[in-house]
Amino acid sequence: MEQGAARERATEGPSVRFGDPAPGPYAPGGGAGPGAGSARVPEQARGEHTHGEHTHGEHTHGESPLAGDGPRTVRRHSVRGQVLDALRTALVAGELRPGEVYSAPALGERFGVSATPVREAMQRLAVEGAVEVVPNRGFRVVVRTARELTELAEVRALIEVPVMLRLARTVPAARWAALxxxxxxxxxxxxxxxxxxxxxxxxxxxxxxxxLAGNEQLLVIADDLHRRSQWPLLSAPVLRHADLVADAAEHSALLDALVARDLPVVESLVREHFTGANG
Known part of the structure; x- marks a missing residue:
């Protein structure tokens, strides 16, 4: 657990806040455009136009790119890392809506940074399968189909179920209690x-x-699959609060089964969990 916790701790640096003025060289901007009350992006960083028209049934957000209900601080070492974490949070929270297009300059104004770190973060999200590039316009949030979500759940089960069963046979009860x-x-x-x-x-x-399996490559692959399967379900309006609570309760039930070394229950819980609120 200590190694896992250490991985979660990042070097603290300046924070990106939704709607707050940016630190450093970005001076507060005025007006009623995107980022009113936030930092103004330097002119040299403005390499794109923000489009507000409809094209082929898609809407490009150029004025109010995020619909959050208040500032949210994300602390990371680099500006790009801060923006990436903020965008991931916005995806899960439903502030970036599936099927819609967002421009890097508009999001940059909302974050109080230049378009460059936003564009770099969006490129990373494209690699993760969360968005796709729309040439000369920005990035479209991907819409997951039911088939894609089923396939992701199947792949996660193929990878994680055998690992969980092996851990259930070998890890002492005290280690599970620490989780x-x-x-x-x-x-x-x-x-x-x-x-x-x-x-x-x-x-x-x-x-x-x-x-606990001691395989770093497993962690990388499993986390990538988890992200891909997670945000569409968590951002869906139809997800009930009770579903989220029930999904969370499965974590404690899984630990109970792992402590008891009840292999059939472990396998059943893991498979069912992949199709629940967390994807």
Missing amino acids: RPFAEATGAAAARGDRAHYAETDRAFHREVLA
């Missing part, structure tokens, strides 16, 4: 209805469990 706080964190986030924080704690729980 209780991670399960409790998911339960607390679910109880509050905080989908963005639930997404983070859910991934943290799964990372801590899989970390």
